[in-house]
Amino acid sequence: MKKISLIFIVFTGLFFTVNLCFSESDALGPKQIFSEVNALYGQAKYGEAINKYEELIVRGFESGNLYYNLGNCYFKANQLGKAILNYERARRLMPRDSDLRSNYEYARSSVKRDIIHRLPFYERIVYNITENLTIDGVTVSLSVVYIFIILTIIAAIYLKPFKKYANFIVLVLIITFILCSIAFRNKINLLNREAIITVENVEVKFEPSEKATTHFTLYEGMKVYVFPSNGDWCKVERPDGKIGWIKKSSFDLI
Amino acid sequence: MKKYALNLIFVFMTTAAILLNAYSCFAKDIAFQSSVDKNRVSLGDDIILSLTFTGTQSIPAPDFTNVEGFHAKYIGPSTMVSIINGSMSASITHKYVLIPLKAGKFQVGPVTFKYGSDTYASNILTVEVVEGPVSDNRPIRTAGVPPLKFEDKIFVVMEPQRTQAYLNETIPLKIKLYVNKLPVRDIQLPQFAHDGFSTEALDRPRQYEEIRQGILYDVLEFDTVIFGTRPGISNLGPAELDCVLLEKQRRTGGIFGDDDPFDDFFGKYTAYPLHLKSNQVSMTILPLPEEGKPQNFSGAVGSFDFNLEADPKYVKAGDPVTVKMIVRGDGNLNTVTTPNIGSQDNFKVYDPQFKQEGNTKTFEQVVIPKIETVTEIPAVSFNFFDPAKKQYVTITKGPIPIKVEKSTEREGLKIVEADAISRPLVKKETLGRDIIYIKELPGNLRKKDAYLYKNKLFLLLQSILLLCFIIIVTLNKRRERLKTDIRYARRIRAPKEARNGLKESKKYLSQGKIQNFYDTIFGTLQKYLGDKFHLPSAGITANIIDEVLKNKNIDERVLDELRSIFNECDVARYAPTEVSVEKMQNTFLKLERIIDYLERQKL
Numbered sequence: 001m002k003k004i005s006l007i008f009i010v011f012t013g014l015f016f017t018v019n020l021c022f023s024e025s026d027a028l029g030p031k032q033i034f035s036e037v038n039a040l041y042g043q044a045k046y047g048e049a050i051n052k053y054e055e056l057i058v059r060g061f062e063s064g065n066l067y068y069n070l071g072n073c074y075f076k077a078n079q080l081g082k083a084i085l086n087y088e089r090a091r092r093l094m095p096r097d098s099d100l101r102s103n104y105e106y107a108r109s110s111v112k113r114d115i116i117h118r119l120p121f122y123e124r125i126v127y128n129i130t131e132n133l134t135i136d137g138v139t140v141s142l143s144v145v146y147i148f149i150i151l152t153i154i155a156a157i158y159l160k161p162f163k164k165y166a167n168f169i170v171l172v173l174i175i176t177f178i179l180c181s182i183a184f185r186n187k188i189n190l191l192n193r194e195a196i197i198t199v200e201n202v203e204v205k206f207e208p209s210e211k212a213t214t215h216f217t218l219y220e221g222m223k224v225y226v227f228p229s230n231g232d233w234c235k236v237e238r239p240d241g242k243i244g245w246i247k248k249s250s251f252d253l254i
Numbered sequence: 255m256k257k258y259a260l261n262l263i264f265v266f267m268t269t270a271a272i273l274l275n276a277y278s279c280f281a282k283d284i285a286f287q288s289s290v291d292k293n294r295v296s297l298g299d300d301i302i303l304s305l306t307f308t309g310t311q312s313i314p315a316p317d318f319t320n321v322e323g324f325h326a327k328y329i330g331p332s333t334m335v336s337i338i339n340g341s342m343s344a345s346i347t348h349k350y351v352l353i354p355l356k357a358g359k360f361q362v363g364p365v366t367f368k369y370g371s372d373t374y375a376s377n378i379l380t381v382e383v384v385e386g387p388v389s390d391n392r393p394i395r396t397a398g399v400p401p402l403k404f405e406d407k408i409f410v411v412m413e414p415q416r417t418q419a420y421l422n423e424t425i426p427l428k429i430k431l432y433v434n435k436l437p438v439r440d441i442q443l444p445q446f447a448h449d450g451f452s453t454e455a456l457d458r459p460r461q462y463e464e465i466r467q468g469i470l471y472d473v474l475e476f477d478t479v480i481f482g483t484r485p486g487i488s489n490l491g492p493a494e495l496d497c498v499l500l501e502k503q504r505r506t507g508g509i510f511g512d513d514d515p516f517d518d519f520f521g522k523y524t525a526y527p528l529h530l531k532s533n534q535v536s537m538t539i540l541p542l543p544e545e546g547k548p549q550n551f552s553g554a555v556g557s558f559d560f561n562l563e564a565d566p567k568y569v570k571a572g573d574p575v576t577v578k579m580i581v582r583g584d585g586n587l588n589t590v591t592t593p594n595i596g597s598q599d600n601f602k603v604y605d606p607q608f609k610q611e612g613n614t615k616t617f618e619q620v621v622i623p624k625i626e627t628v629t630e631i632p633a634v635s636f637n638f639f640d641p642a643k644k645q646y647v648t649i650t651k652g653p654i655p656i657k658v659e660k661s662t663e664r665e666g667l668k669i670v671e672a673d674a675i676s677r678p679l680v681k682k683e684t685l686g687r688d689i690i691y692i693k694e695l696p697g698n699l700r701k702k703d704a705y706l707y708k709n710k711l712f713l714l715l716q717s718i719l720l721l722c723f724i725i726i727v728t729l730n731k732r733r734e735r736l737k738t739d740i741r742y743a744r745r746i747r748a749p750k751e752a753r754n755g756l757k758e759s760k761k762y763l764s765q766g767k768i769q770n771f772y773d774t775i776f777g778t779l780q781k782y783l784g785d786k787f788h789l790p791s792a793g794i795t796a797n798i799i800d801e802v803l804k805n806k807n808i809d810e811r812v813l814d815e816l817r818s819i820f821n822e823c824d825v826a827r828y829a830p831t832e833v834s835v836e837k838m839q840n841t842f843l844k845l846e847r848i849i850d851y852l853e854r855q856k857l
Contacts, residue, residue, distance in 0.1 A: 030696065030699050031696055031699065034695075034696040034699075035694070035696075038692060038694060041692050057702070060701055060702050061699050061700070061701065061702065062699070062700065062701075062702045063696050063697040063698050063699045063700065064697050064698070065693040065695060065696050065697035066696055066697070066699065068692070068693055069692040069693055072689055072691075072692050073692075075689055076689075093698075094697070099690040099693070102689075102690055103689040103690055106687065106688075106689055107689070135705050135706075135707065136705060136706040136707075139705070139706045139707045139712075140706065143712075143716060146716065146719075147719065150719060150720075150723045153723070153727075154723070154726055157726070157727070157730050184707075188707075
């Protein structure tokens, strides 16, 4: 019994420590800067607003609203690529925000030639479920399912009548856990792989050289998948699977 | 023997198939036809009358003996099963001999015959009886006549009823297969080139006998109807028909020798596929005259009757009335289209539905009177060209008076209509498009890339949880084992109980209670060793220990110490003498050492 109390105390302690760690980042400074920059936006000083927002990001802060506002500034400043880039970043932090969705879709509709790749049916289902969850959301889901698996097994050990249902519940929970893991892995894999073209247009070459034959052209705001590489050139893949090389300066990672 | 068995199986299966077919034929249409082998006969000669029932094989011979001008005599039945394009048909023919009694023209039939609940009537035959000899139309049966050529034994003939017709006018067409004493099977439906003609599906073939140029043939007749779709001269046919000709081969050495009774029936046949082609017929299709052509003429050709009906005749405004237009008669119903209902201003008219059955085509059109002032369904005219009269005919029927009452749902109707009228007036709203304004609050501001899955505390928490889980499961396992495994439980319990024993003995040592001290030391040692090695504790002495511990790879000095403790205990317990405190102390330490040693040792 003593042991259990001890474990409980350790857990509670850890929980509060974690919470403290999160609340620590709610510093007062950035909030003030944020509201100041909002005023600049109201005065249509988009260039200045962009600089201030970017400054906040350089200082190591981020939030869905920050990226959203920055996206708006870039959109108003006619920098479509950067606008979409920041909307995409905001989507990772607040995927269910309706304002963001509306602006994102509007910005996407302004892209000169947007290629939308239709996913296969089963991938679309997984995509639809996980699209509305952030990476942290999926992490929490995984953790919750994991805790439930442990609790169910412990309950089955100590509560004899519960034992007959436990197998089924654990099986369902394990399947959920596996699905969440797949979603989690997909989300993590996309980090540092998705990029937005930020220059007006760029010719994608067959080889990492200016002299190489042009395969296709990418326009500002289009999304590409980036393969890690050294040097100035980078291998990219268009959503429809076409691959080529572009200079690293022509895109920004989401 | 095997062949004989196969033959028997074949006979059985064929019989079963025929019986089954005969039974199932009851449900089908039964056709009844009569024919004679010749139409002219001289007195003293005879003719064969055949009454053929197609579609069954179970009809008995009709009583047919009383025929004017003839003496009739029943000869017997003959049955036939034919499989054409996979569908099976059966027929029975009852044959009679007619011997003419006097000269003249006689009608044979119609033969009426009642079977079950149905009455059948045959066609009428005309037979001429002459006094002199009949030279033509006589089957050649005499010897010495040269045998027929193969082309004359089986051939196909295409016979349109006439070779000249108006556009869209129906022409009955017969395609006949003539066979003279040849075994033929697998007869396929004939195909024929009909460029410039429209045709209907071929009917089920009729089967009869016919004398053609003095030779008796079995005839299979396929009937259809065609009509010209293009004026001018067009060629019809040739009709082509596929069938299989069987040629019998004599078997030798059957199980009954050459006189095998099954030989005729099961004799080996060689099948030859046969492709037959008929004659080609040149047809003249006349265009319909322009003179007298009604304005709304839609191409109906034939001789028709037209009728108009409406139901119900008493309705409320907005309720449907079904107008039925029936076209009946001989001619091309395929080109008959819906006659137009006249003035439609006060009606809402729906698309017509039609159905065609035999020589009748019925159009059903739903009309809805919009207002209660409607008093009649307007007159409907139907035009067609009659090829026999060579002129256009117009039949007008109606108007049909109807009574329309004011609708009780008029108010509701008005609202709906008003809504429908006002709807187009609303201009389609055009919405402006721009991005939505920025957010006032920064939201959940956090350190960049501070994902939860990278948070060490979070991960630690998860690990601790896993650790707790492992501990709980392990503890539970141990508890379960202690409950069920006595050997394990005793071994686990042994050091704890030994410690208690030592504690107690130490107490006696300090009190100087020698007897109690040695009793406790002995008991503790017995209990410990018993638990440790899963032996009954009470029976443990120095000897047993020797036997058990010898095999356990235990240091000899420890065993000696163990033995000495047992000895000291025995001496102190059974021969009480003064024992020094040092000795007791020594014994106590020895026991402590032994327990400590055994606990560290993996036994």
